[in-house]
Amino acid sequence: MVPNPFAPPPPEKASPRLYSPGQIGAAAILGTFIAGVFMYAANQRRLGERRGAVASMVIGSVGMALLLLLAFVTPAKSRLVAQLTHVLGIALWQLARTAQTAAYQSYVAGGGKRASNWSVVGITLVTVIVVSAIGAAAYFVA
Numbered sequence: 001m002v003p004n005p006f007a008p009p010p011p012e013k014a015s016p017r018l019y020s021p022g023q024i025g026a027a028a029i030l031g032t033f034i035a036g037v038f039m040y041a042a043n044q045r046r047l048g049e050r051r052g053a054v055a056s057m058v059i060g061s062v063g064m065a066l067l068l069l070l071a072f073v074t075p076a077k078s079r080l081v082a083q084l085t086h087v088l089g090i091a092l093w094q095l096a097r098t099a100q101t102a103a104y105q106s107y108v109a110g111g112g113k114r115a116s117n118w119s120v121v122g123i124t125l126v127t128v129i130v131v132s133a134i135g136a137a138a139y140f141v142a
Contacts, residue, residue: 016112032085
């Protein structure tokens with residue numbers, strides 16, 4: 001059968017969008033540590049490193065759970081948890097810079113696209129709301 005010459009071309013497969021190390025750092029430092037971990041793991045998954053993505057999510061989730069636990073056992077006036085949260089965010093940003101910058105730059109140079117800043121804002125806001133809700137629920141239950 002002869003193909004229809006007037007048929008629209010088949011849609012191009014959309015390439016995944018990667019988060020830049022700066023976007024990962026901004027989410028981890030300005031929002032919650034787990035937001036940055038989610039974006040870091042998403043990059044790993046999109047680059048074909050599925051085991052690394054799963055490991056990142058497990059380690060990040062355990063780290064966030066320990067951070068929340070620490071928040072409940074330290075005195076209210078202590079700045080330890082806030083400082084530790086920022087240290088973890090900065091550490092994740094540096095990890096993203098060292099581990100993913102080369103892959104990110106070559107991906108973008110090859111025509112790949114960067115993830116939207118609005119998706120970073122959305123992920124960060126959702127994680128802040130979820131973590132705050134967990135903290136508030138645990139505070140009022142205890």
